[in-house]
Amino acid sequence: MERRRSRLLLVTGMSGAGKSTVLDVLEDLGWDCADNLPLNLVSGFVDGAADGARLAIGMDVRSRGFDPATLRDSLHAIPNIVTELLYIDCSGNELLRRYAATRRRHPLAPDRPAEDGIARERASTATLRHTADSIIDTTELTPADLREELIRRYGSDAEQPVLTLMSFGFARGIARTADLVFDLRFLANPHWVDDLRPLTGEDAPVQDYVAADPAWSDTVDRLESLLTDWIPRYWAAGKNYVTVAFGCTGGRHRSVAAAVEMAERLRGAGFSPNVRHRDLPSPPRDTIEGDRRSPVEAS
Structure with a gap:
């Protein structure tokens, strides 16, 4: 009997834009989620899932093997899944405000101003944003707004527009x-x-x-x-x-x-x-x- 294909959602985008929040909401909606998963472990994550599973992985500049230029092709090479790329974006000014509020360092600028890391990350992930199946800009979204948007998009098993x-x-x-x-x-x-x-x-x-x-x-x-x-x-x-x-x-x-x-x-x-x-x-x-x-x- 042919195995029902799983659905794999790659959540990527700008650091600080809300990827962790997205994964938390997806987990509440019944998705199997993994954050910061190395690329070479994705295939095993998919193989271990039940038929027709809904899987979500968070990957960004922190992830081992993260290469924006080849990431999409690498995911498409995994058999028996339907892949989708969700890019989480946010304006530079809002990202700066969030980094200042949390006192966290940008992963691409541990010893430099956060502006430098944001600029480098935006440039390096531009290809992913351009080819993303969907983009959510969290600049003006409250956590409740973001949750509502995710429920609309991913709260059902049905794969329909x-x-x-x-x-x-x-x-x-x-x-x-x-x-x-x-x-x-x-x-x-x-x-x-x-x-x-x-x-x-x-x-x-x-x-x-x-x-x-x-x-x-x-x-x-x-x-x-x-x-x-x-x-x-x-x-x-x-x-x-x-x-x-x-x-x-x-x-x-x-x-x-x-x-x-x-x-x-x-x-x-x-x-x-x-x-x-x-x-x-x-x-x-x-x-x-x-x-x-x-x-x-x-x-």
Whole structure:
């Protein structure tokens, strides 16, 4: 009887970006995990697993035999597994903050500033990032956010593509994990309507207000047509995780309404999207939304 192939997830990326946290979450989700495993022991780790096992290994510049140029080919040479590479990234400034907070030394700069090690590691792993099946940028993610993202992607035994629709506010930073970003700041802003300001894009009055904008109907129709065409093309090209982000200014009204509307439309088209509202917990603030007057009126 033919053995059911195991699934091997290689977790790599920048030191300090959260690989250990990723492995901890995967272990909670039922994956067999090993951190900092030497490359020559990976084959034995796979051979000792049960049929159809979900395996995750963490490898980075600390790991013996770690060679970014040949690592992917070495994993593909192991028989009877489906391999996937997850790259954990983070901005340089945030990595510096984390190293300062923990007082740890960067593995590539034990006697030099952490900036030097971060630069060397980013350059040496650029090939892995470029060829990764999936990238998670943890710069703006809390541990809870990261756990939620991992559950969406790896919480099921089913090997099927994952589609996530996200809302966010440009004033709070662009969505780093998005594959496609759509800017909806041209739509009428409910924030400047007193009765709507405390509500969100999940509430019917806000949805009705946004839908009354003359540009709304044509915009969502075009986006629906585009996404129903493009998403299967991403999956056919081997991209198992697609994140579509809708942005407005504060991330509470227009972008949320768009994500809710598009999720409903895509479900009707046969997709099963997850929905995440990144900035919905943030309170409404005039300083975030900016001046509601036109440039002429504000001058």
